[in-house]
Amino acid sequence: MAGNDLKLCLCFDCSPPAFADRAYVFVPDRGLWRVHTCHIHGPVSVAEVAVKSDGTCEEE
Numbered sequence: 001m002a003g004n005d006l007k008l009c010l011c012f013d014c015s016p017p018a019f020a021d022r023a024y025v026f027v028p029d030r031g032l033w034r035v036h037t038c039h040i041h042g043p044v045s046v047a048e049v050a051v052k053s054d055g056t057c058e059e060e
Contacts, residue, residue, distance in 0.1 A: 024049065031049070032049040
């Protein structure tokens with residue numbers, strides 16, 4: 001997940017369209033998800049976040 005990756009999302013059900021709040025949700029066995037939510041209309045956008053694994057440390 002890149003720290004500089006900012007994705008803005010609008011709720012078009014609001015009049016005028018309003019920015020949705022962003023949250024990250026970890027779901028066991030499903031990974032990390034970015035959820036944009038409108039405080040009036042609920043979830044606006046749901047997307048899986050690609051997470052880089054730290055890999056394994058090999059001992060010498």
